[in-house]
Amino acid sequence: MNLFKKSLTALAICAVSAGVTLAQAAPIELKFAHVVAENTPKGQMAIKFRDLVAERLAGKVEVKVFPNSQLFGDNKVLEAMLLGDVQLAAPSLSKFQKYTKSLQIFDLPFLFKDMGAVERFQSSAAGQNMLSSMSDKGLIGLGYLHNGMKQLSASDPLRVPADANGKKFRIMTSDVLQAQFEAVEAVPLKKPFSEVFTLLQTRAIDGQENTWSNIYSKKFFEVQPYITESNHGVLDYLVITSAEFWMGLDENVRTELKKALDEAIAHGNAIAAQKAMDDKQAIIDSRRSEVISLTDAERSQWVEAMKPVWSQFAAEIGQDNIDAAISSNN
Secondary structure: OOHHHHHHHHHHHHHHHHHHHHHHHOOEEEEEEOOOOOOOHHHHHHHHHHHHHHHHOOOOEEEEEEOOOOOOOHHHHHHHHHOOOOOEEOOEHHHHOOOOOHHHHHHOOOOOOOHHHHHHHHHOHHHHHHHHOOHHHOEEEEEEEEEEEEEEEEOOOOOOHHHHOOOEEEEOOOHHHHHHHHOOOOEEEEOOHHHHHHHHHOOOOOEEEEEHHHHHHOOHHHOOOEEEEEEEEEEEEEEEEEHHHHHOOOHHHHHHHHHHHHHHHHHHHHHHHHHHHHHHHHHHHHOOOEEEEOOHHHHHHHHHHHOHHHHHOHHHHOHHHHHHHHHOOO
């Protein structure tokens, strides 16, 4: 082989080697799909995570955020995740019922007195163990993201449990939430979140339960003349990924991603806490809906009526988990 041909061969080998190197160096694409707008706590958390990863893992990982159900709704995203079509999502805790029973604890009525208690429980050994409760199904929880405490809205005032008798309330797909409303002789209806405003506006349903930020952002207060400040439950999300994807990452990359995610979740939770206060005040200022404050005696009636739901689901959730949640109130 003459010198010219040898040179061409060497160049070709170098080119192929360079191509392989470039292919290996291509950043890992991480698709983060969620169902809400970018100006929500969850939306802001996702953007913060994307930006932190771009700053710290440039060239190694690229996060692409898909808000507003652009890729998948909460009912389909977990199946898509197991197929590798999306790597990160943050559905509400009620959405995991078919994968694990333990997370139903967050739907139990009047279990947590405030968001501080929720935070303490989620940070405890029992709360952290729940993150891995779906590992046998191929899913790993990476952290809890807050929305806030739930309130009751209705077309008529709700002061005592008897006021809910016979009324239709929209709920998420959750057996616990169904039992919660049945405990006060109400009629729970499992309906998509996207349909709630129209159902309320047309009086197809009488009421619903939600956080201050959801009641405000979705304008439920405009079609519900009464909101009872019950703080009877919590609406939080679980940031979730597939075990196959997560464990397939280089350990250093995985460590950096978890650090970035923890910071992003803290950022989102701070926004959620502020938004709950601001949106509650905005609803009061609008004078479109009357906010009802329960007396201690009235609240006690709701607690006593709904508390039997705890024992109804204790076997599925684990009494030890419920006990740990109760202790978080102190």
